[in-house]
Amino acid sequence: MESSDLYDRHRAVLPPWVPLFYDDPLEIASGTGRTLRGTDGKEYLDFYAGVAVNTLGYDVPEIREAVERKMRTGVVHSSTFYLIREQVELAERIAAASGIDDPVVFFTTSGSEAVETALLLATHHRQSQQVIALRYAYHGRSFGALSVTGDRAWQAQGLSPLRVAYARGGDKRNGGMNTLDDTAYVHACAQDLREIIATGTPERTAAMIVEPVQGVAGAVPLAPGQLRAYADVLRQHEILLIADEVQTGWGRTGRYWGHQWHEVTPDLLVFAKGVGSGFPLGGVVGRREVMTSLPGASVSTFGGNPLACAVALATLDYVDRYDLPAHALAMGELLRETLDAHMKDPGVAPLRGTGLLMALEFADELSGEPDVPRAVRVQERCRRQGLLVGLGGAFKNCLRIMPPLTVTAPEVRQAADILAAAVADDAADRQGPLAPPAHSLD
Structure with missing residues (x-):
C-alpha cells in the first residue's frame, strides 16, 4: 500500500511527462555495491546505474x-x-x-x-x-x-x-x-x-x-x-x-x-x-x-x-x-559472449553497444517492425527475477543495459542468465502477455 500511495502522490504533484518504469513503480530504499533494495522488500541487481550516473555503485567507502x-x-x-x-x-x-x-x-x-x-x-x-x-x-x-x-x-x-x-x-x-x-x-x-x-x-x-x-x-x-x-x-x-x-x-x-x-x-x-x-x-x-x-x-x-x-x-x-575503462570493456565483452551463447531468439538482435553502454533490441520476427510491448514485458520479467534494466531506443523497443563500472564477472553472468530466462519465458508465454503499463515510455 505504501508504494501505491506514493505513486498516487507522484501523479498528483509531478507532471505526466515524467515517466516511471514498471506496472508497479519501484521505490529504492538502500543499496550496496551493485545491489539495490526496494521498499517492496526485494533485492535487485542494478544494471541501469541511475541512467549511467552511479559509476562506482552504492555505499562506496571512498565516496562516503x-x-x-x-x-x-x-x-x-x-x-x-x-x-x-x-x-x-x-x-x-x-x-x-x-x-x-x-x-x-x-x-x-x-x-x-x-x-x-x-x-x-x-x-x-x-x-x-x-x-x-x-x-x-x-x-x-x-x-x-x-x-x-x-x-x-x-x-x-x-x-x-x-x-x-x-x-x-x-x-x-x-x-x-x-x-x-x-x-x-x-x-x-x-x-x-x-x-x-x-x-x-x-x-x-x-x-x-x-x-x-x-x-x-x-x-x-x-x-x-x-x-x-x-x-x-x-x-x-x-x-x-x-x-x-x-x-x-x-x-x-x-x-x-x-x-x-x-x-x-x-x-x-x-x-x-x-x-x-x-x-x-x-x-x-x-x-x-x-x-x-x-x-x-x-x-x-x-x-x-x-x-x-x-x-x-x-x-x-x-x-x-582500478582502471575501470579496461574493466568496463572486459565486462561488456563477457556479457556479450554469455548472452550470445545462451540467448537464441529471432526477435531479439545481438547485444549492441560499446563497453558497458549496451542495449537489447526487440523486433517482430516476421515484419522486422519494432516490438515495443515485448521490450516492456521483458523489462518487467527482469525485475521480477531481480534485475533492473532500462527501457529506451529510438523506437522505445530496447532494453538499456549500463551497470556500475565496478560490476563483477559473477554479477555479469547472473544478469545474463536473468535476461536470457526473461526472453525465453516471454517467448513461451505469448498466449498471455503482460499489457504495457499506461505510464511506460511507449
Missing part, C-alpha cells in the same frame, strides 16, 4: 569518506565568487584528461546545462545559430538541448533557438544503408555531411554535436571511423566539433572518452553523469579560444560546488586506481 570529510568543514557551498580548491583541482584533472590543447573548464550542475553552455559558446564564437546534430540523438531536456535532439519522442515542441540540420548516426538501417560495409557507410556519411554543409545550411555553421555512442537511441555506436570522417569535413569548413560525452565519459565505453575510439580531438567536450557518483555535476572542457570568447560575465550558482567536486575527485581517483 569524501562526503563526510567535506561536510565536517561546514561549507558545502560558497559560490564561484570565491576560490574553491576542489573545483580547481578537478578542473586540472579534467583538462589534463581531455586531450584538448590549452583547455579551459566550466562546471554546471547537469548534462543539459552543459550542452546549453557548449552551444552558447560555439554559436557565439562562430557568430552563427546553425548547428548540425545526428538523427536519433538525445542531448537533454532544456531549450537548446532539445533543439539538437533528433528523437521526436523527447522533443517537447517545435520551437527552437537554433537552426538545426541532421546528419546520419550510427545505425545503417536508417535510410536503407544496411547493405553497406563500414567503409562504404562512413564514406556515404561524410558525403552526406558535405552536402548538408553545402546546400542545407547557411554559409557559416557554428558546430556539429555528436554522441560517440547514441545512448538513448539504444546504445548505437558510430561506425568505425565515422566520427573521424565527420571531423575531417568539419575542419575544412572551420566548424567546431562538440563531443557529448555525458553518457560515454569516464570509461563507460572502455576508453576514458567515447571519442577516443575514433582518434579525434573535439573543440568542446561536454561531460556530466558518472563523474559525480550521484551528486549533480556537469561541465564543458574546450579550447581556450572558444571557452574564453564570451564578452560578459557568467556563473553557474551550484556548478562546481565544493561537495560535488570533492566527490568527483574521489570518483576519478577510483576510476584511475
Whole structure:
C-alpha cells in the first residue's frame, strides 16, 4: 500500500511527462555495491546505474569518506565568487584528461546545462545559430538541448533557438544503408555531411554535436571511423566539433572518452553523469579560444560546488586506481559472449553497444517492425527475477543495459542468465502477455 500511495502522490504533484518504469513503480530504499533494495522488500541487481550516473555503485567507502570529510568543514557551498580548491583541482584533472590543447573548464550542475553552455559558446564564437546534430540523438531536456535532439519522442515542441540540420548516426538501417560495409557507410556519411554543409545550411555553421555512442537511441555506436570522417569535413569548413560525452565519459565505453575510439580531438567536450557518483555535476572542457570568447560575465550558482567536486575527485581517483575503462570493456565483452551463447531468439538482435553502454533490441520476427510491448514485458520479467534494466531506443523497443563500472564477472553472468530466462519465458508465454503499463515510455 505504501508504494501505491506514493505513486498516487507522484501523479498528483509531478507532471505526466515524467515517466516511471514498471506496472508497479519501484521505490529504492538502500543499496550496496551493485545491489539495490526496494521498499517492496526485494533485492535487485542494478544494471541501469541511475541512467549511467552511479559509476562506482552504492555505499562506496571512498565516496562516503569524501562526503563526510567535506561536510565536517561546514561549507558545502560558497559560490564561484570565491576560490574553491576542489573545483580547481578537478578542473586540472579534467583538462589534463581531455586531450584538448590549452583547455579551459566550466562546471554546471547537469548534462543539459552543459550542452546549453557548449552551444552558447560555439554559436557565439562562430557568430552563427546553425548547428548540425545526428538523427536519433538525445542531448537533454532544456531549450537548446532539445533543439539538437533528433528523437521526436523527447522533443517537447517545435520551437527552437537554433537552426538545426541532421546528419546520419550510427545505425545503417536508417535510410536503407544496411547493405553497406563500414567503409562504404562512413564514406556515404561524410558525403552526406558535405552536402548538408553545402546546400542545407547557411554559409557559416557554428558546430556539429555528436554522441560517440547514441545512448538513448539504444546504445548505437558510430561506425568505425565515422566520427573521424565527420571531423575531417568539419575542419575544412572551420566548424567546431562538440563531443557529448555525458553518457560515454569516464570509461563507460572502455576508453576514458567515447571519442577516443575514433582518434579525434573535439573543440568542446561536454561531460556530466558518472563523474559525480550521484551528486549533480556537469561541465564543458574546450579550447581556450572558444571557452574564453564570451564578452560578459557568467556563473553557474551550484556548478562546481565544493561537495560535488570533492566527490568527483574521489570518483576519478577510483576510476584511475582500478582502471575501470579496461574493466568496463572486459565486462561488456563477457556479457556479450554469455548472452550470445545462451540467448537464441529471432526477435531479439545481438547485444549492441560499446563497453558497458549496451542495449537489447526487440523486433517482430516476421515484419522486422519494432516490438515495443515485448521490450516492456521483458523489462518487467527482469525485475521480477531481480534485475533492473532500462527501457529506451529510438523506437522505445530496447532494453538499456549500463551497470556500475565496478560490476563483477559473477554479477555479469547472473544478469545474463536473468535476461536470457526473461526472453525465453516471454517467448513461451505469448498466449498471455503482460499489457504495457499506461505510464511506460511507449
